[in-house]
Amino acid sequence: MAVAIMTEFGALPAVQIIAADGAQATVSLFGAHLLSWKTADGKERLFVSSQTPLDGSKAIRGGVPVIFPQFNVRGPGLRHGFARVSTWRLSGSGGDGGSSFMEFSLDQSDLSAEHAQAWPYAFALTLRFTLHGDTLAFEFTAHNPGQQAFPFGVALHTYYDVGHLDATSISGLQHQQYTDHHQNTSSQEFPALHFTEKHDRLYQSTPGLTLNTADATLRLEQQGFSVWVVWNPGQADAAALVDLADEEYLRFVCIEPARIDQQPLAAGASWTGKHTISI
Numbered sequence: 001m002a003v004a005i006m007t008e009f010g011a012l013p014a015v016q017i018i019a020a021d022g023a024q025a026t027v028s029l030f031g032a033h034l035l036s037w038k039t040a041d042g043k044e045r046l047f048v049s050s051q052t053p054l055d056g057s058k059a060i061r062g063g064v065p066v067i068f069p070q071f072n073v074r075g076p077g078l079r080h081g082f083a084r085v086s087t088w089r090l091s092g093s094g095g096d097g098g099s100s101f102m103e104f105s106l107d108q109s110d111l112s113a114e115h116a117q118a119w120p121y122a123f124a125l126t127l128r129f130t131l132h133g134d135t136l137a138f139e140f141t142a143h144n145p146g147q148q149a150f151p152f153g154v155a156l157h158t159y160y161d162v163g164h165l166d167a168t169s170i171s172g173l174q175h176q177q178y179t180d181h182h183q184n185t186s187s188q189e190f191p192a193l194h195f196t197e198k199h200d201r202l203y204q205s206t207p208g209l210t211l212n213t214a215d216a217t218l219r220l221e222q223q224g225f226s227v228w229v230v231w232n233p234g235q236a237d238a239a240a241l242v243d244l245a246d247e248e249y250l251r252f253v254c255i256e257p258a259r260i261d262q263q264p265l266a267a268g269a270s271w272t273g274k275h276t277i278s279i
Contacts, residue, residue, distance in 0.1 A: 086110060089106070090104055158255060164251070205226050
């Protein structure tokens with residue numbers, strides 16, 4: 001059975017799990033942030049910026065930031081929410097039948113005084129990462145144990161290491177409606193989306209899509225979320241980001257399952273979103 005190992009990533013306390021076939025994942029307690037996913041061949045599948053702080057002082061640029069309870073500025077609270085800058089707890093780990101998992105939890109008792117004051121609701125989050133062969137699965141659950149509904153948005157803001165942007169495309173979005181960063185609405189005309197400039201698009205959810213890179217084809221699937229967010233900052237915006245080296249935008253693309261608009265979660269209710277990446 002796989003055993004979770006306490007380790008460090010930069011200066012961050014982290015947990016690592018290694019599957020029987022050698023695949024491994026490393027998650028920091030800060031943000032329940034997946035910082036590394038290596039398949040059994042030893043290949044790193046996620047991008048983390050060389051310029052991002054890894055000491056808990058700021059949100060991390062790369063890996064898989066957990067966005068909750070609001071996406072970007074689509075809500076009255078902290079941009080992208082408090083989950084990615086809070087310290088989670090390892091609440092379970094193990095595995096059988098070739099699968100290995102780690103589960104992390106966060107509730108109102110874990111929040112800093114500042115975040116607790118700004119978010120006056122009882123809540124309980126769990127995030128489980130499961131390795132099974134060349135597949136990584138996420139299961140995110142938000143539970144409302146309180147007496148009143150609260151509004152929430154959510155996303156798993158995944159940075160894929162694509163090697164080089166020029167050799168990257170996404171298929172499975174043809175004919176899907178999207179909204180871009182200028183708030184223009186259109187539909188995907190071509191069978192594959194290529195990257196020649198900044199991309200910041202919200203696509204209507206599809207059950208799955210395919211990310212094609214120079215050395216791999218990744219199948220992405222989601223349940224429970226409502227959109228795919230596709231993002232790359234492009235050259236100009238990348239140069240303005242202090243936690244990203246100027247040319248690093250050429251190495252990644254973000255594709256995230258999301259519910260971007262806050263929706264109410266009733267008292268006593270739970271919501272679960274699932275995301276699966278397969279090589």
